[in-house]
Amino acid sequence: xxxxxxxxxxxxxxxxxxxxxxxxxxxxxxxxxxxxxxxxxxxxxxxxxxxxxxxxxxxxxxxxxxxxxxxxxxxxxxxxxxxxxxxxxxxxxxxxxxxxxxxxxxxxxxxxxxxxxxxxxxxxxxxxxxxxxxxxxxxxxxxxxxxxxxxxxxxxxxxxxxxxxxxxxxxxxxxxxxxxxxxxxxxxxxxxxxxxxxxxxxxxxxxxxxxxxxxxxxxxxxxxxxxxxxxxxxxxxxxxxxxxxxxxxxxxxxxxxxxxxxxxxxxxxxxxxxxxxxxxxxxxxxxxxxxxxxxxxxxxxxxxxxxxxxxxxxxxxxxxxxxxxxxxxxxxxxxxxxxxxxxxxxxxxxxxxxxxxxxxxxxxxxxxxxxxxxxxxxxxxxxxxxxxxxxxxxxxxxxxxxxxxxxxxxxxxxxxxxxxxxxxxxxxxxxxxxxxxxxxxxxxxxxxxxxxxxxxxxxxxxxxxxxxxxxxxxxxxxxxxxxxxxxxxxxxx
Numbered sequence: 396x397x398x399x400x401x402x403x404x405x406x407x408x409x410x411x412x413x414x415x416x417x418x419x420x421x422x423x424x425x426x427x428x429x430x431x432x433x434x435x436x437x438x439x440x441x442x443x444x445x446x447x448x449x450x451x452x453x454x455x456x457x458x459x460x461x462x463x464x465x466x467x468x469x470x471x472x473x474x475x476x477x478x479x480x481x482x483x484x485x486x487x488x489x490x491x492x493x494x495x496x497x498x499x500x501x502x503x504x505x506x507x508x509x510x511x512x513x514x515x516x517x518x519x520x521x522x523x524x525x526x527x528x529x530x531x532x533x534x535x536x537x538x539x540x541x542x543x544x545x546x547x548x549x550x551x552x553x554x555x556x557x558x559x560x561x562x563x564x565x566x567x568x569x570x571x572x573x574x575x576x577x578x579x580x581x582x583x584x585x586x587x588x589x590x591x592x593x594x595x596x597x598x599x600x601x602x603x604x605x606x607x608x609x610x611x612x613x614x615x616x617x618x619x620x621x622x623x624x625x626x627x628x629x630x631x632x633x634x635x636x637x638x639x640x641x642x643x644x645x646x647x648x649x650x651x652x653x654x655x656x657x658x659x660x661x662x663x664x665x666x667x668x669x670x671x672x673x674x675x676x677x678x679x680x681x682x683x684x685x686x687x688x689x690x691x692x693x694x695x696x697x698x699x700x701x702x703x704x705x706x707x708x709x710x711x712x713x714x715x716x717x718x719x720x721x722x723x724x725x726x727x728x729x730x731x732x733x734x735x736x737x738x739x740x741x742x743x744x745x746x747x748x749x750x751x752x753x754x755x756x757x758x759x760x761x762x763x764x765x766x767x768x769x770x771x772x773x774x775x776x777x778x779x780x781x782x783x784x785x786x787x788x789x790x791x792x793x794x795x796x797x798x799x800x801x802x803x804x805x806x807x808x809x810x811x812x813x814x815x816x817x818x819x820x821x822x823x824x825x826x827x828x829x830x831x832x833x834x835x836x837x838x839x840x841x842x843x844x845x846x847x848x849x850x851x852x853x854x855x856x857x858x859x860x861x862x863x864x865x866x867x868x869x870x871x872x873x874x875x876x877x878x879x880x881x882x883x884x885x886x887x888x
Contacts, residue, residue: 411637419603419634420714421641422658424651425781440552440861441815442712442719442789444775445545446705446768447524447580449517449725450746451799452489452808453758458748459801467758468808469504470824476500477822489758492765493810496772498822499786501811501886505827505847508797508804509878513537516802517728521578524796524807525721527850527874531586535574535727541874543582544853545719546589551862552718560711560720562598562704563591566692567726578727578796591723593691595703599665602707602716603630630666631659654779658713661778665706668699697731698767705771713778713785718860724764735759746800757800768793772812790815790859809852811886818859820888827851827883847883850874855882 411419423439454468470476470484476497485491493500512519514533521537522530528541545559553559561581569577569590579588592598631638638659642652691700701724708720725731728743735756745756771791778785791812798807814821827847850873857863857870864870871880 411634411641419630420716422654422713423780424654425648439715440718441859443548443856443860444708444789444791445525445721446771446793447723448764448795449729450743451795451797452761453754454799454806456799456803457801460748464754468761470502473824473826475822476824489761489765492762493769496812499812501819501821502824503809503827503886504806506807506809506849506852507847508807509848509850511804512802515727517796518578520796520804521580524794524849525580526582527848527853527878529875536576538586538588539582540585542584543580544857544873545581545721546583547857547873548719548860548862549717552860557717560598560708560717561589561591562722563593564697564701564704564724565726566694566730568593568692574727576727578723578725580723581721595700595707598704598707602711602714630662657779661710665710668703694731701767702770705767706774709771709774709778712789733760748800786813788816789813790819814888815859817888819886825885827885848878850878851881851883855886858882
């Protein structure tokens with residue numbers, strides 16, 4: 396048997412497998428890519444990451460109290476974005492926080508939710524932002540009548556049966572009552588919100604297969620594997636023989652080896668960060684692990700949890716665990732308590748301008764949120780692939796559930812980073828078209844019914860992700876069938 400034959404063949408979804416069903420995806424390696432140039436470009440379809448925030452942003456408009464406010468969000472001019480122009484805006488516009496990525500950004504103004512609130516406006520916005528669907532009435536919890544975009548991408552691009560990775564950094568667990576609910580943006584099907592993964596450790600387990608990857612057996616087997624993992628310092632240690640064998644494979648280039656070492660270092664870094672928060676995994680006791688793991692809602696760890704979730708999103712697409720992931724920051728509302736400039740306040744209260752300097756405080760939170768979003772872009776940029784940084788292999792989207800703290804559903808902000816393998820324009824601030832939309836519903840605070848509805852944005856993202864219609868035509872009909880069809884062609888490169 397020659398050296399080449401001594402190594403098992405790796406398929407296109409590169410994974411390492413260990414005892415008990417442990418499964419760890421690997422980064423894209425040029426040594427295992429098809430040789431044909433056309434095939435190389437199709438090795439992995441573009442990934443899509445969504446980060447959805449709450450409470451709107453400080454942009455020009457009218458507050459709940461009726462007072463007009465100045466523009467403090469959008470760049471000062473449409474057209475080309477440069478680092479210099481965004482830095483010039485930074486003193487007055489929160490989007491200036493993203494100046495380092497100006498040439499990678501596509502900032503989109505004019506996207507509107509098609510249906511107004513028929514109950515809680517925050518819940519109504521959540522139910523539409525990734526579904527573009529009509530919603531059920533609900534004084535505290537409106538529901539979407541259709542699946543969300545992450546479900547559609549996962550069905551088309553994930554391994555069979557693999558759900559999208561859907562994460563949550565907030566205060567409330569699934570099953571809450573009244574106003575104390577997570578606020579659902581991901582839907583399996585009509586009126587069926589997907590249960591978030593609140594704990595970063597549970598998300599890590601899902602990605603690495605520590606307690607089941609959809610194919611493992613009984614609960615007892617899952618717990619036994621969790622105990623084995625808990626006794627180990629790292630997944631890297633559990634897979635040490637397979638890693639050693641992989642690194643000696645003759646197909647690997649020097650760049651491949653560097654990429655693998657980067658991947659394994661990222662795993663170790665994530666694990667170390669989890670061990671320094673309430674998500675620490677005890678060394679032996681599964682009961683203690685569960686007890687510690689039940690504290691993802693501890694608000695003293697929220698900022699750390701957001702960034703851990705973002706690292707896991709990047710890790711998930713780097714390892715090809717899922718081609719789509721969602722992170723919801725906040726709940727139905729974001730009532731996280733901040734202290735800024737010596738003033739302690741709840742974010743939702745500031746968004747409704749119920750306190751002194753509320754507009755300034757909300758604007759400061761917008762900047763903090765963009766600090767997290769930039770961290771995600773930094774993390775993706777740090778991963779290298781045979782064709783450039785991971786950031787450029789997909790599109791990483793930040794959006795808000797609504798436009799302003801006054802519950803406006805018009806001009807809901809969307810920011811896209813990365814071209815999705817050349818599909819999207821970059822370095823641009825674009826305003827999409829307006830006009831009346833059949834089915835739009837006015838309620839005084841949103842649902843203005845314009846043709847720049849969020850369904851067209853979702854159609855565009857689906858097409859970029861390779862989820863197309865018959866004969867490869869662009870997806871043009873996601874969401875409610877009464878809404879105008881089409882994509883935002885002005886966003887294409």
